[in-house]
Amino acid sequence: MPDIDWPAVHAEALDILREYLRIDTTNPPGNEAPAARFLGGLLEAEGIPVEYVEIDPGREAVHARLGGDGSKRPFLLSNHLDVVPVEAAHWTKPPFEAVLEEGRVYGRGAIDMKGFGVMQLVALLTAKRQGLPLKRDLWFLGTPDEEAGSARGMGWIVEHRPDLVDVEFALNEGDSGRLSGGRTVFSVAANEKFGCPLRLVATGAGGHGSFIHTDNSMVRLAKALVRLDEWQRGLTFAPDTRAYVDRLAEAGVLDGGTDEALAASIRARRGLTPMFMNTLNVTMVNAGVKRNVLPSRSEAILDCRLLPGQDTEEWRQQVAEVVADLEIAVEFVNDPQPTAMPRTEWDTELFHAIEASVRSVFEDAVVAPTMTIGATDNRFLRARGVVSYGFAPAVYSREENNGFHGNDEFISVETFNTGCELTYDIVRRLCT
Ligand SMILES: [Zn+2]
Incomplete structure (x- = not known):
């Protein structure tokens, strides 16, 4: 297998991220179709089969399948295309121009979650170009409407197109790496409240x-x-x-x-x-x-x-x-109220792939399963029995974490590059 030219991949990934951040998918109203088409176009250009799923006019999901040999069930990389509104008066950078300054890319969605969405996309592109001998399909799903409760996003998909999420494992947003008590701690959200x-x-x-x-x-x-x-x-x-x-x-x-x-x-x-x-x-x-x-x-x-x-x-x-x-x-208040949310296993092949990948870069990192106290799209998949973890393989600084729904949201190029490499490495370990 050829060596990966990571500097070239990083440069390409950064270009993709900046162009993606310029597509305004503020929800409401969302208008995610142009974002779905943009990401899908990049996958199609690589020869990866892509499907666009219209949920409402102007609101589409994008789904791609990179085929494996079928000996194991698919792995899904999942992300949301929409972003929350900005309080423009509190931003010092334009929120939809992807300004690159002092090693940081600024824009609504850089952290939540277009940055991780591009890490996932680049993992597919790289797996395809490397000709990774996949034992399981590698799927990609970008969904609308997560920031408004997912009724016109993942909630709709699990009801109307469950075939798009019929997988063994999935990775989506939820938690990530951070510095804590002098250690780098990677929290992998196996469950949520x-x-x-x-x-x-x-x-x-x-x-x-x-x-x-x-x-x-x-x-x-x-x-x-x-x-x-x-x-x-x-x-x-x-x-x-x-x-x-x-x-x-x-x-x-x-x-x-x-x-x-x-x-x-x-x-x-x-x-x-x-x-x-x-x-x-x-x-x-x-x-x-x-x-x-x-x-x-x-x-x-x-x-x-x-x-x-x-x-x-x-x-x-x-x-x-x-x-x-x-x-x-x-x-x-909810009618009907679901009787319970099943608890998802944490000690799985996906967890071990994540742990091994993270440790290959951060030798003495603490990698631990955790639970998010807020809601993510993972809940729809877990309810269907999918082992779906909330985890971006990146070490977000406190400042970067403030970007979640905050002002002057940014991701540092260094964080992003490491995230691209780790996302690919998790795929390689889990799928080959
Ligand atoms: Zn999010």
Whole structure:
């Protein structure tokens, strides 16, 4: 197999990224078709079969298949084409011109997630040019609408075109590498929390505001909210999150001397605690129509995020027990609410390929499975039994990470180049 001329690949990848960043796919409205056509065109030019899937006028997904010998099931590289809106007044660089300055490329989507999308695309181009003897197909999927909930993106695809995601493994956004406690830590998101919003509905008698009342629905609701706020919940360890903290503790990034010390370290970190418990926050309250009318109905919305594998009905009942008021109904906001999100295995061929690739460049890196506390498109694939990980093989600096939905979003050329090489290397290890 010929050696890869990486400097030439880097230069080509950078050109592709800059042109891609100039295509404005701000969602709403998205208008991702030109982006789908741009990426697809590059793959087609290389002789890779491409399909464009129109979901709405102006909104297309792009899907490409580089064929393997069929002895293993496909591997999907998946990314979203849309970006979130910019607050133009807070940007010092034009957000859609891909300005290259001091080794950084600026533009909306550089981090979230056109940069990683191009790393994936370049992995396909390179695999094709190298003539990699693939044991499994290598697929590429760029989707619309991730930033607005994916109903016109991955959500639509799994329902209407499940053949496009009928794979064994998938890689998408979620987590990445970063510096932590003096070590380079690569967190591979094998799972994520899933939403289970609840509505509390308190009822009372109503009446005139000039009387003495003992049955005010709003007071009833307020007391229930205080009980929920004071509810102490324990930490729940699962195989992936247990491995995550164990590996961090081994590396000295987290205090894991005893189980108590480990629990204390977890509870001390706001970003870490939600990986070990269901969370609940009251985010909306609605009651009352007039100053002198007692509200006979008061409502609150609870933003609940559950650990994978947790039963939603069980959770609803636990909340109702803490509310402890038969005049307050505890209801699901989503109808129907899925019963649970299955937990995806972390100790797989894909994880080992990632670990080996990362270690080939960052010898003493910590590579650990983790869980994202927000939602990504991975949830649609995991629900179908696909081992789908959220992981960009790049070390994002704190500044780069601020680019997620932030101002002056950029990716450094160095981060991007390493990401291109590692994405290809993961493909090579998993597919040959
Ligand atoms: Zn994203």
